[in-house]
Amino acid sequence: MLNKKISVLLCYVTLLSLPLAYAKTEDPLNVFACEPEWAALATQLGGERLAVYSATSAKQDPHHIQARPSLIAKARNADLLICTGAELEVGWLPILLRKAGNGKIMHGQPGHFSAAEHVQLLEQATRLDRSMGDVHAAGNPHFHLDPYRIRQIALSLSKTLRAIDPAYQTHYQHQLTLFIQRFDSSIAKWEALAKPLQGKKVVVHHDTWIYLEQWLKLNKVATLEAKSGIPPSSTHLSQVLGKVHATTADFIIHTDYQSDRAARWLSEKTNTPVISLSSSVANGEDIFQWFDRLINTLLETTP
Amino acid sequence: MVRYALFAAASVAFLLNTNPALASNDIKLLQQQIAAMKQDYEQRILALETGLIKAQQAAQSTTIITPLAKSNNPARRQNNFNPTISFVLDGRYTSLSNASDDYHLPGFALNDEAGLDQAGFSVGESELVISSNVDDRFYAEATLAFSGDEMSVEEVFFQTLNLADGLTLKAGRFFSDIGYLNAQHAHVWDFADAPLIYRGLFGNQLSNDGLQATYIVPSDIFFQLGLELANGDSFPAARNREGVGSWSAFINIGDDIGIEHSWQLGLNHWQAGHINQRSSEGLVDAYAFSGKSRINGIDWVYKWAPNGNPKNRHLKLQFEYFERQEKGQINLLTNTADFNGKQSGWYAQAVYKFLPAWRSALRFDSLDSDNDGSNLPLLADAGLLTYGHTPQRLSAMLEWIPSEFSRIRLQLNHDKSYNDTDNQLFLQYTFAIGSHTGHSY
Numbered sequence: 228m229l230n231k232k233i234s235v236l237l238c239y240v241t242l243l244s245l246p247l248a249y250a251k252t253e254d255p256l257n258v259f260a261c262e263p264e265w266a267a268l269a270t271q272l273g274g275e276r277l278a279v280y281s282a283t284s285a286k287q288d289p290h291h292i293q294a295r296p297s298l299i300a301k302a303r304n305a306d307l308l309i310c311t312g313a314e315l316e317v318g319w320l321p322i323l324l325r326k327a328g329n330g331k332i333m334h335g336q337p338g339h340f341s342a343a344e345h346v347q348l349l350e351q352a353t354r355l356d357r358s359m360g361d362v363h364a365a366g367n368p369h370f371h372l373d374p375y376r377i378r379q380i381a382l383s384l385s386k387t388l389r390a391i392d393p394a395y396q397t398h399y400q401h402q403l404t405l406f407i408q409r410f411d412s413s414i415a416k417w418e419a420l421a422k423p424l425q426g427k428k429v430v431v432h433h434d435t436w437i438y439l440e441q442w443l444k445l446n447k448v449a450t451l452e453a454k455s456g457i458p459p460s461s462t463h464l465s466q467v468l469g470k471v472h473a474t475t476a477d478f479i480i481h482t483d484y485q486s487d488r489a490a491r492w493l494s495e496k497t498n499t500p501v502i503s504l505s506s507s508v509a510n511g512e513d514i515f516q517w518f519d520r521l522i523n524t525l526l527e528t529t530p
Numbered sequence: 531m532v533r534y535a536l537f538a539a540a541s542v543a544f545l546l547n548t549n550p551a552l553a554s555n556d557i558k559l560l561q562q563q564i565a566a567m568k569q570d571y572e573q574r575i576l577a578l579e580t581g582l583i584k585a586q587q588a589a590q591s592t593t594i595i596t597p598l599a600k601s602n603n604p605a606r607r608q609n610n611f612n613p614t615i616s617f618v619l620d621g622r623y624t625s626l627s628n629a630s631d632d633y634h635l636p637g638f639a640l641n642d643e644a645g646l647d648q649a650g651f652s653v654g655e656s657e658l659v660i661s662s663n664v665d666d667r668f669y670a671e672a673t674l675a676f677s678g679d680e681m682s683v684e685e686v687f688f689q690t691l692n693l694a695d696g697l698t699l700k701a702g703r704f705f706s707d708i709g710y711l712n713a714q715h716a717h718v719w720d721f722a723d724a725p726l727i728y729r730g731l732f733g734n735q736l737s738n739d740g741l742q743a744t745y746i747v748p749s750d751i752f753f754q755l756g757l758e759l760a761n762g763d764s765f766p767a768a769r770n771r772e773g774v775g776s777w778s779a780f781i782n783i784g785d786d787i788g789i790e791h792s793w794q795l796g797l798n799h800w801q802a803g804h805i806n807q808r809s810s811e812g813l814v815d816a817y818a819f820s821g822k823s824r825i826n827g828i829d830w831v832y833k834w835a836p837n838g839n840p841k842n843r844h845l846k847l848q849f850e851y852f853e854r855q856e857k858g859q860i861n862l863l864t865n866t867a868d869f870n871g872k873q874s875g876w877y878a879q880a881v882y883k884f885l886p887a888w889r890s891a892l893r894f895d896s897l898d899s900d901n902d903g904s905n906l907p908l909l910a911d912a913g914l915l916t917y918g919h920t921p922q923r924l925s926a927m928l929e930w931i932p933s934e935f936s937r938i939r940l941q942l943n944h945d946k947s948y949n950d951t952d953n954q955l956f957l958q959y960t961f962a963i964g965s966h967t968g969h970s971y
Contacts, residue, residue, distance in 0.1 A: 284789060286837035293833075293840065293969045295792045296752030296784025303696050303746045314966070318934070322968040325669060328746055330692025335666055357935060357963075457933050458886045486842045486886055 256392050259302050259332065261310035261320065262289050264371040265342065267508040267517070269309055271406045272385050276395055280305075285507040288484045289315055290456065294323040302327035305338070307391060309384065312341030313348060315368035337391050343368060345383040346376045349437055358454075369506065373438035374414050374518065381406060413515055421522050424529060427477040430467065430499070432490055435482050435506050439521070448474050451489045459489045471497045478528055482506045502528045613662035616964035618717045620654035622647065628952040635947050636916040637873055637899025638730035639810035639819060641765040646954075653678065654958070655716055659967070667691055673715065684715075684737075696746035706736040707744070707756055708780050708798035709850055710829040714970070720846075720881045721927055722941045722956040726895040727852050727875035730921075731825060733765040736800070740774075751785040752794070766823060766854075768808035776802035784831075784971075789838040793831060794971060800825040805858065812862060812912035819869065821858010827851060831971070844883040851876040860903065862912055867905030871914065874898050875921075887931050895923040921947045935962045 255278040260266035266281035273279075280301050283289050289311070292298075302308070302323050310316050324333060331338040348366025370376045385403040389396045425444040429436075432451045440447050449470050453463035471493065479501045481490040487503065494501045502524060508517040630646040647654070654677065661671035673685040687702030705713045711728065712735055724734040740760035747753040760767070762775010770776070778801070784794030807818040829850040836843055853874035860869045875897035883889040901914045909915050923946060929939040936959075943954035 284838065286789075287839040288841040291839070291841040291969075293971050295786065295833075295971050296782070296794045297786040297792060299746065299754075300750060300752040300785070304748055317966045318969045322970050325689065325691070325698075326746075326970075328690075328693065328696045328698040328744070330695075333666070333691050334663070336692075357933070484837070484839050484841070 257305045259305035259308045261316050263508040265309040267514040268381060272402050273388055274402055276398060285505045285509050286484050292319045294319045298323055299326045303329050305332050307338045308332035309340045311368050312343030313365035313368035314363045340384060340387050342380045345380050346370055367434060367437050369435045370438050373442050378410055417518055417522050424525055430476045430479040432481045432485050436480055448476050464489060468496055478502050480504055500528050613660050614965040616659050616962055616967050618657045619961045620656050620717055622654050622956050622958040623651050624649050625955040626952055628950055634913050635730050635921055636913060636919050637901055641733035643733040644729045698744050700742040703739045706738050706758055706778055708778050708800055709827055710831055712736050717960050720891050721893055721925055722958045725877035726897050726921060726923055727877060730897060731852055731854055737764050752783060754782040756780045762802050767802035767805050769806040770804055790834055792833050796829040798827045814911040815863055817860055817862035817912045819858055819860055823856045825852055825854045842886050846881040849878045860912055862908055865908050867903045867908045869903045871901040889929050891927040893925040897921040919949055
């Protein structure tokens with residue numbers, strides 16, 4: 228009788244202590260990603276070991292975010308911060324870091340991963356002058372639209388994960404190998420699929436797409452924003468209209484977080500289809516599905 | 531291959547551990563060899579991968595710039611160790627229906643900062659902001675304000691970067707973090723002037739020479755605790771002789787609701803025990819208050835943006851309420867009176883960005899006071915009695931923001947601060963040159 232009671236009690240104790248033990252050994256590494264593409268990449272490279280939070284969604288302009296209270300709370304608890312860098316987050320990340328008071332993710336710490344420091348950027352400004360618009364001195368920061376650069380960042384990011392979480396080194400190494408294998412074959416697949424897009428003439432709203440244009444060999448004929456980050460003026464739009472009339476364009480690419488007024492206007496005037504593209508990974512999507520979607524959307528609308 | 535090397539290294543390490551006979555120099559040598567081997571393997575793998583990427587790119591196109599090298603931009607290298615410097619220019623054209631010297635706020639003691647601008651053209655308060663990380667532990671920032679021909683040190687402080695989890699210390703001269711608007715520089719405000727309650731209680735803004743500690747509680751929602759100790763020399767305290775002359779405490783909590791909504795709620799308290807001859811301009815002559823003062827406040831901010839993207843459309847609602855109790859003496863010329871003051875006030879405002887380059891806003895201010903003392907005629911001369919008048923003001927604003935760095939604003943005030951209603955117009959420009967300034971919440 229007593230034995231039975233003891234064993235029941237033991238069962239209870241074991242059951243009760245199970246979640247505790249689980250929490251203790253499996254306390255995940257908190258990752259704060261500035262943009263959803265880095266959240267998605269981190270998930271690929273760390274799997275279940277990471278609790279990944281993305282500060283922005285694909286529907287938000289990562290340049291125009293405020294250091295919201297919720298972001299401060301998340302940054303305060305982060306073990307690793309992954310951001311684009313190249314001044315994309317210059318308007319909010321420095322304030323966020325100062326307010327959060329988390330030494331682990333301060334600039335210069337192993338827990339501060341700035342992707343731009345691991346790749347070569349296009350459009351590096353040789354002259355810094357605000358009359359040119361919102362110029363990024365370090366180069367165009369939208370390099371996550373080039374899978375080769377993503378691949379390169381994956382190698383560096385995996386190294387960072389191994390450095391700050393050495394107990395799981397083999398896990399990260401394994402995840403990296405899996406990811407690179409799958410990503411390489413996906414790149415080959417995307418490139419084959421996107422063959423018909425080569426040489427297509429495109430108009431873009433903002434120079435978000437320069438890396439994608441290069442990768443898929445699209446031919447950009449005009450940009451709706453005369454100057455980066457500054458809403459297009461009517462004089463500039465009429466110039467773009469003239470250019471599109473003269474050269475004709477195959478489609479207009481509009482980033483879905485930006486106002487589509489100018490793109491719709493040009494589309495009506497020139498009878499050119501508008502493609503609304505997500506410049507990053509949507510909720511519930513992984514990085515493969517996002518590239519699949521980009522390429523498919525482009526193919527569907529291509530005349 | 532790496533795994534193989536690691537396995538080999540591990541086996542060697544195991545062997546070394548179990549063989550105490552080996553001299554430590556030999557162990558070092560082996561360790562060195564293993565490290566070299568590991569490095570060699572890593573380099574080879576990297577070289578292979580690099581080669582692969584290069585080959586893939588070469589096959590793909592010749593126009594792609596190799597992404598392999600790290601950023602190495604000369605424009606960036608030049609100012610690697612320079613501090614961040616920005617200069618904010620502010621100027622305005624003011625039109626008032628009453629004379630600006632007539633301005634007073636019945637029931638409230640104003641300092642000389644809190645008046646109205648002169649009518650006509652004026653350069654407002656331009657600011658030079660210099661900031662930088664000092665080293666890996668400290669950050670420093672200085673803000674010098676130029677108004678007209680005068681220069682003043684608005685803020686000059688340092689703060690810690692990695693003191694402890696969530697704990698930050700700040701010291702020097704800084705705007706107090708009590709209230710929502712107080713810590714923001716005037717050029718960030720959504721209106722050309724401070725809310726009436728800020729004008730009445732703080733002389734527009736509460737500044738501290740002292741120390742601040744803030745702690746972010748580790749939780750899923752934002753939960754901040756803060757304490758400030760100051761020398762008690764700046765308005766609404768004055769000339770405290772030594773030690774801590776005033777202190778304040780605040781709690782802020784905040785979070786998101788879904789992806790489109792966010793909010794922050796703050797509670798705050800300020801007090802000074804030994805205010806010594808705080809001078810204010812009265813109706814008849816200048817007067818001084820000595821005694822103790824306590825302020826309690828609550829602030830609330832709510833923001834909405836479609837998809838949480840404030841670039842195109844954005845709504846911000848803001849409300850703050852403060853109350854103050856003061857006990858002490860009033861001196862006006864040679865007369866003295868006991869003073870028992872109670873003042874309170876609030877403002878509510880809504881700002882709507884309806885196009886990427888256009889914002890509009892409405893604000894309503896309301897104040898109340900119930901001051902008492904041993905010599906009512908003296909209080910009346912000091913302007914501390916209201917005779918039933920409730921100061922109120924309605925403001926409307928429209929602004930054009932062609933870029934993040936420029937703003938042209940038109941503001942209209944229907945100002946009933948005192949008995950004669952004043953209709954005010956401000957046409958204001960604000961330009962920021964130099965480094966990019968941040969967007970705090």
